[in-house]
Amino acid sequence: MKKASYPYLIWMGIFILIPLFLVLYFAFTVGDSQNLSTFQFSLANFKRFINPIYLKVLGRSVNLAVVSTILCLIIGYPMALIISKEKARKRNLMILMFVIPMWMNFLLRTYAWLTLLGKNGFINYLVTKIGFQPLDLMYNDTAVLLGMVYNFLPFMVLPIYSVLVKIDKNLIEAAEDLGANKMEVFSKVILPLSIPGIITGITMVFIPAVSTFIISSLLGGNKSNLIGNLIEQQFRWTGDWHFGSSMSIILMVFILLTMALTSKFDKEKEGGGGGLW
Amino acid sequence: MVNKGIKKLYTFLIFLFLYAPIIVLIVFSFNDSKSRGVWAGFTLKWYVELFKDAEILKALYNTFLIATLSTIISTILGTFAAIGIFNLPGLNKKIALNLNYLPVLNADIVTAVSLMALFRFLKMEFGFATMLLSHITFCTPYVVLSVLPKLKQMNKHLAEAAMDLGATPFYALRKVIIPEIMPGIITGGLMAFTLSIDDFVISFFNTGNGVSNLSIEIFSMTRRGINPVINALSTLMFVGMLIMLLIINKRTEKNELERGV
Numbered sequence: 041m042k043k044a045s046y047p048y049l050i051w052m053g054i055f056i057l058i059p060l061f062l063v064l065y066f067a068f069t070v071g072d073s074q075n076l077s078t079f080q081f082s083l084a085n086f087k088r089f090i091n092p093i094y095l096k097v098l099g100r101s102v103n104l105a106v107v108s109t110i111l112c113l114i115i116g117y118p119m120a121l122i123i124s125k126e127k128a129r130k131r132n133l134m135i136l137m138f139v140i141p142m143w144m145n146f147l148l149r150t151y152a153w154l155t156l157l158g159k160n161g162f163i164n165y166l167v168t169k170i171g172f173q174p175l176d177l178m179y180n181d182t183a184v185l186l187g188m189v190y191n192f193l194p195f196m197v198l199p200i201y202s203v204l205v206k207i208d209k210n211l212i213e214a215a216e217d218l219g220a221n222k223m224e225v226f227s228k229v230i231l232p233l234s235i236p237g238i239i240t241g242i243t244m245v246f247i248p249a250v251s252t253f254i255i256s257s258l259l260g261g262n263k264s265n266l267i268g269n270l271i272e273q274q275f276r277w278t279g280d281w282h283f284g285s286s287m288s289i290i291l292m293v294f295i296l297l298t299m300a301l302t303s304k305f306d307k308e309k310e311g312g313g314g315g316l317w
Numbered sequence: 318m319v320n321k322g323i324k325k326l327y328t329f330l331i332f333l334f335l336y337a338p339i340i341v342l343i344v345f346s347f348n349d350s351k352s353r354g355v356w357a358g359f360t361l362k363w364y365v366e367l368f369k370d371a372e373i374l375k376a377l378y379n380t381f382l383i384a385t386l387s388t389i390i391s392t393i394l395g396t397f398a399a400i401g402i403f404n405l406p407g408l409n410k411k412i413a414l415n416l417n418y419l420p421v422l423n424a425d426i427v428t429a430v431s432l433m434a435l436f437r438f439l440k441m442e443f444g445f446a447t448m449l450l451s452h453i454t455f456c457t458p459y460v461v462l463s464v465l466p467k468l469k470q471m472n473k474h475l476a477e478a479a480m481d482l483g484a485t486p487f488y489a490l491r492k493v494i495i496p497e498i499m500p501g502i503i504t505g506g507l508m509a510f511t512l513s514i515d516d517f518v519i520s521f522f523n524t525g526n527g528v529s530n531l532s533i534e535i536f537s538m539t540r541r542g543i544n545p546v547i548n549a550l551s552t553l554m555f556v557g558m559l560i561m562l563l564i565i566n567k568r569t570e571k572n573e574l575e576r577g578v
Contacts, residue, residue, distance in 0.1 A: 041400060041401065041403075041404040041476075041486065041490075042401050042402075042404040042405050042406075043401060044397040044398070044400045044401035044404075044490075045397070045398050045400070045401020045402045045404075045405060045413065046401065047394060047397065047398070048394050048395070048397065048398030048401070048402075048457065048461070049398075049401075049413060051394065051453075051454070051457070052413075052416045052417065054435075055432065055435070055450065055451075055453075055454040056416060056419055056420060056454065057416065058435060059428075059431035059432050059434055059435040060419070060431050062431060062434040062435055062438055063427070063430065063431045063434055066434060076438075115331070118327065119327070119328070119331050122324050122327065122328055129570070132566070133566075134328075136562060136566065137332060137335075138335070140555075140558070140559065140562065141335050141336065141339060142511070142515070143511065143514075143515075143554075143555070143558045144339055144342070144551055144554070144555050145515065145531060145532060145535060145551060146515060146517070147517055147532055147535045147536055147539070148342060148535055148543070148547065148548075148551055149338045149339065149342070150338075151535070151539055151543060152338035152339070152341045152342050153338050154353070155338075155341050155345070155353045156337060156338065156341060162341070190334065190335075190338075193331075193334075193335070194335075243422070247422065247423075247424055248424070248425070250424070251424030251425065251426050251427070253426065253518075254517065254518070254536070258539060268424070268426050271426055271427075271430065272426065275430050275433065275522065276522075281434065284430060285430070285434070288426070288427045288430055288431070291424055291426075291427060292423060292424070292427050295422065295423065295424060296422075299422060
């Protein structure tokens with residue numbers, strides 16, 4: 041039976057392992073990106089990155105990703121809790137309503153926010169109707185943050201919901217019988233049991249948020265550069281694959297570190313492999 | 318009760334947040350003006366123009382062709398891989414699983430540029446083939462991940478019993494294992510299809526020579542302004558998906574009622 045895995049093992053070797061080694065190789069060399077024979081080992085790409093301009097971009101990316109992850113958690117957890125307490129029929133419908141937006145192209149949905157946020161947009165129309173000055177909502181970090189929360193909120197709600205809905209109702213009843221009030225039931229029973237869902241949610245929001253270049257280029261305008269934008273520029277426009285690769289490696293290491301950190305909190309890890317740590 | 322009111326309001330606000338841009342898209346697909354933000358009256362002309370727009374129809378065709386092909390290939394590849402990996406001995410299993418996890422955990426932009434480096438290294442011409450290969454690569458891990466739990470749930474002795482009764486391994490696979498893990502295979506396939514249709518980053522880096530999908534088309538439009546034709550197309554796709562979902566939902570409900578759940 042194990043022979044069934046051989047085609048995919050070969051596939052993974054060619055399309056997952058070798059590409060990563062190539063990026064690693066590019067990251068530690070300099071030369072003409074198009075000509076392998078000119079490559080020389082060097083740490084210059086990493087040295088170049090240790091520069092306030094680039095470090096600031098990395099800091100901003102991590103900062104925005106952390107804030108959007110926290111926002112998604114704060115907004116998403118109560119939502120997941122509310123849904124999980126509904127009756128089965130309504131519950132399924134609400135989850136469906138969370139999934140449906142994801143079936144519309146995410147670039148288009150993000151772009152549509154410009155219509156809502158713009159100077160003459162819908163939100164400003166309401167704001168001025170009430171009698172306030174129009175707000176400057178577009179092309180700044182708040183807009184990028186909004187785009188991130190908007191796009192990644194379902195990735196927080198769905199895993200938390202799927203854990204909450206499986207919690208044994210008897211446990212909650214037992215806690216109530218033993219005299220716990222609503223707050224205690226939540227903090228001592230529901231919350232600890234939902235940690236695996238929270239961890240999955242955090243990873244599923246943080247990773248795309250820290251590496252996005254679409255949301256920042258659509259809603260952030262030209263001033264909003266994130267690490268994803270830098271990588272894109274190096275590969276698509278500047279043509280310095282070496283520097284681009286070294287930034288990819290830095291981003292990867294960052295993500296792996298975060299994963300290692302969050303999985304420390306996840307004690308109920310399933311045995312039998314899975315997860316890098 | 319106040320508590321209930323707060324819950325209802327909260328739910329309403331979240332769904333308003335999720336659906337606001339979609340409502341905007343749908344409304345502006347009927348707008349008689351090319352500029353967004355100005356309402357110039359109702360029209361259906363964008364829907365008419367959609368069917369004359371060769372470029373967008375070509376992108377739509379590419380999107381669905383790539384999604385269908387990569388779903389079929391990654392579902393088959395991933396299902397066999399999951400069965401195989403499940404039966405691998407200890408350490409090998411762990412290595413295979415972690416390797417499978419890499420594209421899931423990694424940032425999609427890193428996956429995208431690493432594949433781009435590979436294709437460049439192999440001197441492959443960028444276009445349909447490179448796009449398809451990269452889609453299969455990022456879809457398959459999700460298939461493997463949704464089939465594995467079903468294998469874990471399955472009774473180990475089922476396949477053994479079949480083979481004891483004289484079934485060849487392949488026959489046991491076809492008649493016993495595959496039917497048992499079918500729900501996982503279907504979930505994985507659906508996931509692959511959705512991921513492929515919605516993908517932008519990986520396609521963007523791994524296509525070339527005028528082969529584009531809808532995401533790439535939309536991205537290039539965001540620089541010069543979105544053509545409302547795209548809004549019309551999205552509205553149609555949205556309505557299509559919605560109807561499909563509602564039908565599926567009704568059916569499962571009916572099944573549940575019949576089974577008396």
